[in-house]
Amino acid sequence: MRKFKVVVTDWEYADLRFEEKVFQAYEEIELVPAQCRTEEDLIRVCQDADALINQYAPITRRVIESLQNCKVITRYGVGVNTVDLDAATEKGICVANVPDYCMDEVSDHALALLLSWARKVTAADHHVKNGVWDFKLTQPIYRLRERTIGLVGFGRIPQALAEKVKPLHLRVIAYDPFFPADVAKQKGVELVSLDALCEQSDFISVHAPLTADTKGLLGEKQFALMKKDAVVINTSRGPVIDEQALIAALEKGQIAGAALDVVEEEPIASDNPLLRMEQVILTPHVAWYSEESAAELRAKAAMGVADVLVFGEYPKYLVNHKVKEQGKLEASQPEARYAKLV
Known part of the structure; x- marks a missing residue:
């Protein structure tokens, strides 16, 4: 047989x-x-x-x-x-x-990136290891309580992340055109438009799958709507973010920073400007692991x-x-x- x-x-x-x-x-x-x-x-x-x-x-x-x-x-x-x-x-x-x-792993990693950026852990570590003991180099740092995290997508992983940030007293909003608003409300999360999420969020955590519709979902228009102290976190797929638009937004100071586990082309090219930016945290597509x-x-x-x-x-x-x-x-x-x- x-x-x-x-x-x-x-x-x-x-x-x-x-x-x-x-x-x-x-x-x-x-x-x-x-x-x-x-x-x-x-x-x-x-x-x-x-x-x-x-x-x-x-x-x-x-x-x-x-x-x-x-x-x-x-x-x-x-x-x-x-x-x-x-x-x-x-x-x-x-x-x-x-x-x-990997629901726990990715939601844990997104939270780790958020906390590392918010408390400037990576930057502080870099300064200390280079012989500089000066907290002022990490300024500004803001209190997390009552700030807003916006979740792009509200599937299993962002739902897990929403639960994990509740003890931090963060307000949680989400954009997901396919998720029932009443169910989100039961979970303590308000569904909003993508534009509203970009305008209101201090942290934007991307969890949308990569499809023809989501490629470049966060682009020039969305970065222009964000707060100057906003931070973009991506643990989904690199191309969900228009990388050139992200780089431009960072270079112009439209947003404060980014924490990325994924990029458009992996492994990241040695000449990618993201590698030279102190306000960017990068990890090698490890969130799942x-x-x-x-x-x-x-x-x-x-x-x-x-x-x-x-x-x-x-x-x-x-x-x-x-x-x-x-x-x-x-x-x-x-x-x-x-x-x-x-």
Whole structure:
């Protein structure tokens, strides 16, 4: 009997032990590691695959049209911007992500960036290590109590962040055109327009997924509306912010600073002006990471494949729900399987 071929298109981990552990229970699955970088690599390796597990390799329409047997593509992460969702849906391929693996990590990191910038921790550390013991170099620092944080997006992660800032007595507002205002109100958060959020916020924390609609969501117009002492925090995707507009706003003093875990092009180029700005904190797309979240991410991405190939069900974390209209699989009932993963 032919085994299901599951290709890991690319990964940056030391091994694939968590994926292998999941598939050990299913003899009908053969795991095929690859390190694809281009469309040509993907077409060559994956054209006869039954499933793909993807990190960064570009699963474009051309790649998807070359797939002869593929039933499911799962992605290491929350965003699915590496996969052409329309092409996958047209071909009847399920696309799944792992939306709940790093809620604590990313919300913790956003809070850490906020506190580090607000209390000038990074700047103070730099001065002290360079032999200067002078608190005046960190001026101005403002009290956090009763200042306003604006959340761009109000999904799982920003909701977690909203809970974490409550003890700091920050006012929380959010922009999310898809979230019910009454539910947000129950959580103690006021939904506002994007313009109002930019005008009112002292801290703006970006949590929107990268889509065609959100690319460049914060641009020249939005920075012009912000307070001069506003700080922009981004732990979502770099291109949600128009980076050139951000750099210009920082250079002109339109806003006070930024704390960024993501940038438009990663890794950041050595000539990027952000690297030379003392009012900018940068971390290397690490917000998602903890030992626990990494294990959970990889195991759940693998189980999404088993949902489809072994159990004949839609994956628990299906993204392209329109694929259900084709009626090829059963409703998902995976709770017991996922509870035992990590």
